[in-house]
Amino acid sequence: MAIKLTRVARAERTAEPHEHFVHLPTRLWKLLLAGGLVTWLIAAVVTEATNDTILVPTVIIVGSFMVPVTMAAFALSRRREGYLTTEEVVLGFLLAGTLGVVATALLETYLLPSASGTFIAVGWIEEFGKGAVLLVVAHQVHHREPRDGMVLGAVVGAGFAAFESAGYALQVVLENADRISVVAVLEIEAFRAVLAPFGHITWTALIGGALFASSRGGRFHLTHGLVLTIVGVVTLHALWDQSYGWAVMLTRGIVMDVGWQLLWPNAQFWAIPPTGSDLFWFNTIYDVLLAIWSVIGATWVVVAWRRYAAKRDDQPSSLPSGAERSMTA
Template identity: 40%
Template sequence: MSEGTTTRVRRAAWRSWFVVGLALWVASAVVTYWTENPTLLPTVILLGSFLVPTTFVLWAFETRAGSSLSPTLVLKAFVVGGVLGVLLASVIETALLTGGRPLLMYAGVGLIEEAAKLAALWWVAREMTRHTRRDGMILGAAVGFGFAAFETAGYAFNALVSLDGYDLRALLEIEVLRSVLSPVGHGLWTAVLGGALFASAQATGRFRLSRELVLTYLAMSGLHALWDMAGGLAAVFTWVFTASEWQTSLLQSGRLPAPTQQQVHLSGVLTWLILTGVAVWGVWVLGRRWQAAKDEDVPA
């Protein structure tokens, strides 16, 4: 087999991974529904939570084959970095974000979770001797997708549990939704942060709090907060522009009126518009940083 053929086979591995994983997830869901065997539920949760994140990490690594990143380091970033990020964020959020105002809560979650993932990436990559922006973006994506995978598993478990036993439909719905959105969420935000972190070490060989890193952290935390508050913002806009006189009276008295069918539809549309705007903005930033890194990342 020629070298070119070997490269094509290697770089197509992520497609096979996704197709086989998707088939196994569907089969697991169907068999679980048909047999009503709760022993299979962890399989459905794990496959659904980790399929898309691991596929994107594999694809990202294959696009940078030959860089200073090893498969072991990428896997370490995904598992160790992801778990550390989730644990650190959970501890800080529990300690600081209790009973606060909604706006401050969303902003706090964005700041805390992006800081937790950045700290996890910093720890995972602390022994690296060569730092390029693109390697930082790949490793950051691995940490972000690991964070998203473990977080999705938690959300899926919460959706599964119900008063009547377990709700398989709710579990599948949350896994599909979060899998579709995960590439433009945690993985993207931490990829951009990882690039800025590694860029800070190109001159001295050591990570430092550069101006670019601080500004990038604040920007990604802002995108995270906007993403989380999309539904709330959509509801506020809906009430402001479409509330009838009787609904306004109830709102002024501190009571929440029942929305009309048209208002529910409008709120849903606005939510997806906000999410789309945040996703497009993040992808644009990531694309610009990735292309700009061509001249920076000169092979050692």
């Protein structure tokens, strides 16, 4: 009898909302975005005016973390079951941004060839790294709902994107060590900030939803849905990374009329950077390709979110009546 009571008590604690379950107000992500943007621009202007290197980390950190943190807050404010704890959210963000980024960089350095094929391999390595972090944190979640999995995946992807963007911004600073190029830092951070919601955050959210949907009896299973989602996400990631090479190829073949160099995977780069109208068409083609992959990813996220919600509504509630009343109150 004591064992049965213990199990019931544990089930009720798992099912009922608790004060440490994370569900943020909708207005918070808006405040984070607005406040972060103002702080970022002020820090950039002051840094450019004073040429004070002490302010450079502020520009890098605020600019790199602004959109990923905003998107994490946005995901945590969505209406869902809400069984993620503060510990799980913070752990997912920090592990992805630290160990996840370091591990994937190490693997890419020593495992990838220097020629063709790198973009496909990068997709596998980075999604594997984020997926490993997601799996570690997901084992701490006792009540696994697919939409919570998507939110946790978005948080993991946000952590990875934030720290990665900070690295790219720092690289720009080091390349211009003789003079602080605030404009160059702003350009790379703004570009990555605009794309952040549609890259790592979207991809890991999709894997997180599929991972939680595969959970049965407290264990994760390698289901067809999970496998197809992983393959689809890696393909989308590879196409995203491949877009630069394709933009080079299309610009040279169509606009510059210097001949075609068809490679798959295509790893072309500019021997001499384009200028004038050639640069305009290259940027246009590159942006269009990224926009296509962004639309596909965003549409996939919306469809998956609604499908998981529909499945949840169709299933009979397994919560105790008291917990069910408290969630709908």
